[in-house]
Each structure stands twice: as structure tokens, then as C-alpha cells.
Amino acid sequence: MFERKPRSEYEAALLSKGKRTMPSGPRNPTRSPDYAMIVKRAHGSRIEDCSGNEYIDYLLGSGPMLLGHAHPAVVAAVRAALDDGSAYLLAGEACIELAEKMVQAVPCADKVYFQSTGTEATFFALRLARAFRKRDKILKFEGGYHGMHDYALVSTQWTWTPADFPAPVANTAGIPRSVLEEVLVAPFNDIETTAAIVEGHADELAAVIVEPMQRTIPPRPGFLQDLRELTRRLEIPLIFDEVVTGFRLAYGGAQEYYGVVPDLCALGKSISGGHPIGVLCGRDEIMDCAGPAKLMRGEGVLLSGTYSGNPISAVAALAVMQELAAPGVYEQLFARGRRLMDGLAAVCADLGVAAVVSGEPPAFDVWFTAGELGDFRDMLRADGKRQGRFAELLMDRGVIKAHEKFFVSTAHSDQDIETTIDAARSAMQALIEAEA
Template sequence: MSSHLLERARKVLVGGVNSPVRSFRSVRTDPIFLTKAEGPFVYDALGRRYIDLICGWGSIILGHAKSEIVEAAIERVRNGHALGLTSELEVELAEEVARSFRSVELMRFANSGTECVMTAVRLARAYTGRKRVLVFEGSYHGHSDFLLTKEARDPESMLGKPSSAGVLPEFLDNTIVARFNDIESVRRCLRRYRGEVAAILLEPVPANMGVVPPIDGFLEELRDEADREDCLLVFDEVVTGFRIARGGAQERYGVEADLTCLGKVLGGGLPIGCVGGRSEVMKLLAPEGPVYHAGTFAGNPLVMVVGLQTLRCLGERAYETLEHVSDRVCNALLRLAEKIDSRVVLQRVGSMFTVFFTKNGAVRDYRGAKSSDLRAFTSFFSKALGVGILMPPSQFEALFVTVAHSEVISDMERIVEGVDQLE
């Protein structure tokens, strides 16, 4: 059935998928077609059940199809799910965000992380009157042309090198690339482009090169450098927001940003983006100011309801559960990985984590992540899949768990213990 579906899909969808990672090409197998998700499980078109460690690419944090969320969504659809004008639901969700993120005084909802990061950069440029943006090697901030880069084109200019065909080098002429966890690299960039940098933009915990925690003091030093340079510090917390703490990386590490981008968990599995921050910056957005942003589906009531219900269920006990579940799941995965290769490094922040196969120890940046053994990861992925554990089909994607995974910890541990040593 899956091969038939794949054949059909390839006739009408590019590569048979709507996002490249779903093609499973990096793990050298055919993609899985899913039909259902419930609690900690997903089910494929052949009826097979898997423990899900993709979790909607981090957007599901309570578990799939949680009854309170399903009921609220059905009720909203009955009462209209595309109102076209503003509703009280937008105000309620914004109030929840503001209570969770002290740095977010005003905000604007959007439809994706890509969109809200684009808007954040536009705001930073308008506020500072500067044009350049400093990002980090291996970072991912959506697929807008001026941010689609993984590394600098050369060490002298430090300007971004396009990471996709169709992205012209001149689109990245105002994008500077530094090395994550290397404050001296940041300072070199700021010296080279003194007075020209509008924003330092980063995932405070990168999740798109695998999970790479910031070293002690790095985020604090970035805050100091941004203040010294009179530029904005922008945290892309699309993945980390509401995931690693209620107030994201800013709560977990005690460093506040000028602008914050949110998504994933905030929408409870539905498409959402949110950019927010200091009121003096945010008031530059239309209709208050000259910076344009608009969207047909921005503040969509169905998304607002699902987001609200998700956040209302995310109390302190939920995060305690997530920490406990994550610790035990990671221990089980580490044992499975060690059956494949002894050169294993597992890195976790809250309920997001990555298993790297590398001889170089802890992964601190993109260069370290790139040195991973992809063949070992492919073996790990295949072995896990064979025993009913579904992980993201890429070494460079984060794994996630939900509150509902507390139901399957013991089962997962037994599964791993039963796996024979690979030859």
C-alpha cells in the first residue's frame, strides 16, 4: 500500500512530498505515509503503530488528539473557522503569550515561523535605520531568500553563502554569518561592520543542526554585544518557545530578547507564527507605523482556539512530566545507539534532543554537527524504526516527546533492552 501511495504521490507532488525531509532520502529509504495520530503514537497506511518522536516537528507537546483540544476545535468549526476580522480569541492568546514572555509587550500573529522572522528583521531595520543582520552557521530561520544560508561565503567578508539554488548571492549581501557558541566570531563580525548591524538573530538553542545548547555565558554575552552595538537581539524561539520552558529559552537561560519569534507549540499543531517584543519597536508595525505586515489567515480563530487550549493545559506539572519523560526516553535511545556505534553523543535541552554519532565529543556548533557519521545515524534510524520508534529522518533534526509519552516509557525501555547487538 505504501509503495502504491508513493507512486501516486510522485505523479502529483514534487518528490511525492510537501517538504524535503519527509522524502526520507537522507536515511536511504522510502517515506512513510501516516493516517492517524493519538497520544504518543502515530499509525501508517499499513496500520503499523509507532512511538512518535517527531511530534509534528515539535508542534505537539501534550500528545496527539488530546480530547480537550479536539472538542474545542470542533466547536470552533461549528461557529466558523475563518471570520475575516478580529476576534476576542486573538486577544486571549496574546494575553497568554505576554504572561509567559516578559519581553513581549506587543505582538502580531502570523501563519508561519518564516513569516514572523521576516517581519522581525523588517522591524529591526526600520527601528535602527541599519541594513545588516548577523546570523549563525547552521541556523535555520525559514526559507526567505535573505536568510537561507548555512555558512559564510568567505572568511573575510563573512557574508552569507546561499544554501539553495535560486537564491542570488546579492540577496545575502546584508547577511553576516558568525559561529555559534563563539563570541569572538561575533565580535569580529561586529567590528567589520561597525554601525551597520540592525539585529543579531539566532535560535537560542539551535534545533535545525540537531540540538546544540548554548555554552555558559554565550547568550548573556550576545545580549551585552547587542546593547553595546545599539542593535536588536532577536530570538527565534519558534522551536524553543513553550517547549523547553513556559517562557522558552528566555526563561530557561535568564536572557531577554528585544524581539521574539514564536510558532510550533503556540499553535498546538496548526500553522502559526508570532512576532513580539518591546512596544517601541512593535508600534512601528502598520497600522500604528510604517512597517507593513498583513495576512488573510493571521489570527485565524481555529488556530487561536487550539493554541489557547494547548497553553491552558501546559501547567508547571506538565513541564515536570516532560523533563522526567525526556530523561528516560533519552537514556533508552542512548542504549539503542550504543548497540550501533560507541561514538555517541546525546544532547538534550528540556523535551528536545538529538543523538549524534561523532568521535569529537560534545557538538558545540554547525561544524561539529557536520562531522557526524551519517551512515551510523542511518543504521540507528532504521533499527529504531524496525522496533516501532519513529524519529525524524535526518541527523540534523531535533527529536521531541510530549506529556503523553509518559504512557509508553516502560514499553520503550523494554523494546530497547530486547534489541540484539548489531553485527
């Protein structure tokens, strides 16, 4: 039985040092300072803090550790590569091989361009689309998250007071008003409202960007297909943000899993086993806007970065892709994720707790709501306080998760899943008792 050890003096000292030197302090797995921790190490499905607590980890670095932490094949590949230098600016052998493998894996990819983060990948995807379409506005979906740049941090999951569609809401200070004027917002999973907005602004729109599974809300049957048909008819590039879903829902990402191919897509996280990467992929016609012919005429799009195509991230990604391509990997990942989703749903049903376990087996969460979870406003209606408290009670029982997600890895064993379901039952009981 897991018993959370009290915070050690050493960890407490690290936390206060971090608070002094970083504006928002060290990142906390929950919203309560009581659960703040400093990581000592992580292996496989486990993460350990500096007080000697070892948790089953469903935070997984916010997704990248699809194979679990410190996977031996990835560590070996990276270790070997370090002897040959870690930044060239110029492309190395691994970068060329990775680009080819990406083109083979990702349905929309005729060409790829590497960056270091998912934020850069969505940012460059939007720039490319604007240059291609020679228009400025973009449409995104309320509650969707595309990283930290100015176009992205608008009407995301941190929108407590939504505006009427299609008006955007800035989620941070510091976004220029001129950027907000270029962002339109539509409701996810509502093709009628989306179509009305897109058709009304078709002459101004450079792109529509969407998380094919928005946070943990899967697309309703037909939604992505209809969005594809709408954007194709109006010749507006459709961008899938696959930073979470890429290589996680399937080897070919959500576009393979849901069977809808966008014009461009942004990838990151799961590809490279925890080594910084972003990948922008897409159709030749659009990607070639960053090619030499257009650049020479002064019409091209500049995409560059010191760490783009970084050789260490590239060898890590090749190692991850090799593991993921082995037979049965996704079947096992989905079976374990499904078992956990079903187990959590059974816990809620047995204890009479109104909740929806929403998402796909490799990434999902428990939302405390009696209704359906079809869009961001349904999420807002769910009991976020309960969701946060449930996460803390899980930590008391040796399980750590992301704020609004369980990420499952190939390193989670059947035993991990069963232990987690038992912890969830006990946490849910404690939650009910505390509220009584």
C-alpha cells in the same frame, strides 16, 4: 514486540500517486525510499501508516504536537470553534485573548503580531528590525535554521561546505545575490569571533538572530548572556528564534529557561497543537514600527496576512496554553525526556559507541561523534550516515523520529520511553553488526 508490516498495495499506490503529482514526492521520514510512508492517523504518542504500522512518534509533526496528537482538549476547542466560522481577517475574541496571554507568558513580549508559520514570524522580525535600525544587514549563526525565506535559507544545517566567517552560503538555488550580500554568519557558542564580526559591522547591522538552543546544541554557559550584552551595548536588536524552543523548554520559552531576554522573538509550532501559527513578539519600541502612527507617516512596517490571527489556530493555542499551565506539566515532560536522553547515552556507552546525546530533555538527538558538540562544524564532523541508518533501524523497531531530533511530548508515557530505549539498544546492536 513490534514487527514492521510490509508496505500494503494501497500505501504503495498512494506513494506513486504522490510522486507523480508533487515535485519532490511525499515527504519521507528517513532518506531511504524503503521507509517512505503515508500517514493514516495519529493519536497521543502514536502515528500510524497506511500499511497498519503504529509507531511511537518522536517526529511530532516536526515539533508542534507538544501535547501529543489529537489532544482531546484541543480537538474539543477546535470542533466547537468551527461552528462559528474559520477566517474573519478581522480579530476575533480568541485572538484578543491569545495576544494577552502571549504578552503575559513571553518575557520579551510587550506586543504580539500573529502569522501562520514560523517562517513568516522570522521574516517579519527581520523586516521590523531593519525598519527600526534603518540598516539592512543581519547576522545569523552557522547551522541555525529560521525557516524557508531568502534571508533564512543561508548557512543553515544544510551547509556541506562552510565558508570562512562571516561569508554566507546559500542553501538553495533561487536566492538573489543582493540578499546574500546582506547576511553575515558567525559561529554559534563562540562569542569572541561573533563579537569581532558584530563590532566590525555594527554600523550596518539591523539585527542578530539566533536559535537560543541551536538545533540540538544548547548554548554554552554565558554565550547568550554575552550576546545580549554585546547587542545591547551596540544597540542592535537581538532576535530569538523560538519557533522550536517556545513553550517547549518552558512556558516562557528559552528566554525564561536560559534567563536571557531578547528584543524580539519568533514563535510557532508548539503553541497551537498542530494548527498553523507564527507569532512575532517584542518590545514596544520596535513593535510600534508596525503601528498606525508610523504607517500614517509612510515610515511604518506593513505586517499582514489573510490568516493572521486565525480564529481556529487561536482557540487551539488557548487550549494548549491552558494545558501547559497546569501544575507539574513541564516537570513530567522534562523527567521523561531526561530518562530517554540518559537511556540512549547508556545504550551507547554499554555498546562502546562514541556518541553525544545533545539538547535539552524536550528536544535532543544522538550524534555519533567522539568529540564535543558545541557548534555546527562539530555536527558536520559527526557521522551523519550512521545517524540516518540508526533512524531507519529504529523505524524497523516501531519508533519514528525527526532527521536530527527526538521531540518528546506530554503524551509519551513511561512505558513509551522504556520501549524506545529497548528499541534503541536493539537498533544500535544491529548497526554495529552491519558495520562489522
